Amino acid sequence: MVFAITNPSNCPIAPKPPTKAKPLKSLLTVKCFASPHSVASGVVERPWKTSDARLVLEDGSVWKAKSFGARGTQVGEVVFNTSLTGYQEILTDPSYAGQFVLMTNPHIGNTGVNFDDEESNQCFLAGLVIRSLSISTSNWRCTETLGDYLSERNIMGIYDVDTRAITRRLRQDGSLIGVLSTEESKTDEELLEMSRLWDIVGVDLISGVSCTAPYEWVDKTKPEWDFNSNEREIYHVVAYDFGIKHNILRRLASYGCKITVVPSKWPALETLKMKPDGVLFSNGPGDPSAVPYAVETVKEILGKAPVFGICMGHQLLGQALGGKTFKMKFGHHGGNHPVRNIMGSRVEISAQNHNYAVDPASLPEGVEVTHINLNDGSCAGLAYPQLNIMSLQYHPEASPGPHDSDTVFGEFVELMKRAKQKA
Numbered sequence: 001m002v003f004a005i006t007n008p009s010n011c012p013i014a015p016k017p018p019t020k021a022k023p024l025k026s027l028l029t030v031k032c033f034a035s036p037h038s039v040a041s042g043v044v045e046r047p048w049k050t051s052d053a054r055l056v057l058e059d060g061s062v063w064k065a066k067s068f069g070a071r072g073t074q075v076g077e078v079v080f081n082t083s084l085t086g087y088q089e090i091l092t093d094p095s096y097a098g099q100f101v102l103m104t105n106p107h108i109g110n111t112g113v114n115f116d117d118e119e120s121n122q123c124f125l126a127g128l129v130i131r132s133l134s135i136s137t138s139n140w141r142c143t144e145t146l147g148d149y150l151s152e153r154n155i156m157g158i159y160d161v162d163t164r165a166i167t168r169r170l171r172q173d174g175s176l177i178g179v180l181s182t183e184e185s186k187t188d189e190e191l192l193e194m195s196r197l198w199d200i201v202g203v204d205l206i207s208g209v210s211c212t213a214p215y216e217w218v219d220k221t222k223p224e225w226d227f228n229s230n231e232r233e234i235y236h237v238v239a240y241d242f243g244i245k246h247n248i249l250r251r252l253a254s255y256g257c258k259i260t261v262v263p264s265k266w267p268a269l270e271t272l273k274m275k276p277d278g279v280l281f282s283n284g285p286g287d288p289s290a291v292p293y294a295v296e297t298v299k300e301i302l303g304k305a306p307v308f309g310i311c312m313g314h315q316l317l318g319q320a321l322g323g324k325t326f327k328m329k330f331g332h333h334g335g336n337h338p339v340r341n342i343m344g345s346r347v348e349i350s351a352q353n354h355n356y357a358v359d360p361a362s363l364p365e366g367v368e369v370t371h372i373n374l375n376d377g378s379c380a381g382l383a384y385p386q387l388n389i390m391s392l393q394y395h396p397e398a399s400p401g402p403h404d405s406d407t408v409f410g411e412f413v414e415l416m417k418r419a420k421q422k423a
Helices: 036-041 087-091 146-152 163-173 188-197 246-254 268-273 292-301 312-320 408-422
Strands: 002-005 028-031 053-057 062-069 073-081 099-103 127-129 156-159 176-181 215-217 235-240 257-262 278-281 307-310 324-341 346-359 368-373 379-384 389-392
Touching (some): 053 156, 053 163, 053 188, 062 146, 087 146, 176 188, 235 246, 246 257, 246 408, 278 292, 278 312, 312 346, 312 379, 312 389, 324 379
Parallel strands (some): 073 099, 307 389
Antiparallel strands (some): 053 176, 215 257
16 A cells, blocks of 8 residues: 655655755655455454453443453452552552452552562452553562563453542542453443442451461561661560551561461450460451451450550451441542541551541540541541550551551550559
């Protein structure tokens, strides 16, 4: 196929002749070649990926996208995360079990992945939704691309979707159930029906992310990343694994704690037999009201050992003390949430990941609200000095950051120290 342009001076891609110069007489020829096979079959291969996936939300909206990672069909609750960095820590945070995580930061994948940044031994989230997938990685610690990482772990991902529009919808309507699919055989109506039949409320998600047997944790934060640890007296902490992150354990170890990690259904009596200096109730996914066995365990331990609750552990403590929890409109997910530390008279930037919160008005007398989320005024921390209780609604280890709340691990150590001195 040949196109000839006889007057190049009128062509936008040809240089104009200089002033007072004679017109150019040469021809500009453009040749286009097409594969004979493509012409014969009527199909021309495109050098770019086309839309091959859909996200169907329970409100009836359908979002076309391109897939990466695993293929198939998956259902989950869609939440948005405002973190600018740390997508690998988010992927491996067990608290995201059953959820599609939509990143508001548009460019994801440029640092690849590496095994040092994992927060658990696998990915628990249902899928990843992003605007732009980086076509290359440019970090010296990278060992694998994001797409390959998700494929190996059977996690679905989509990109080239309007994440800003979906985020605005979630902020307006609240978290929505959605279905990700790369299967052309399934109609939009079938996927919509799947989203409306599935629910995450009242489901025990902790059992699926907890360890199955007790084990000892010994790893500390690596020296090149540690910024706040010294040689300290050793305290024995029993940590209940409701979906605990590795860096919570590393920070406790860096503060001088000897740690025994136990499953979510580990009997309180067995914990007390260990005579721990303190008990940690960890972060975890889902609805605290769906795990009454965990609430009973917390009740049996209160007053018999100092306790520290993080995220799910904070909510379980709230219920064990007689308070109520409720599902938030779209939750808190991100590494940039401002919190007022009432006890320390300062504002901390925090990393958060939860869809439920404790109602402070339902708590009994003597329980103190120690931290308040400045975005919406919700309860972000509790203390009950009479029973040696402290808790935070967010993640003080905050890997990859910020580290404003890291000193809370030192406060837990001091709580155990005071209790031991009084014993």
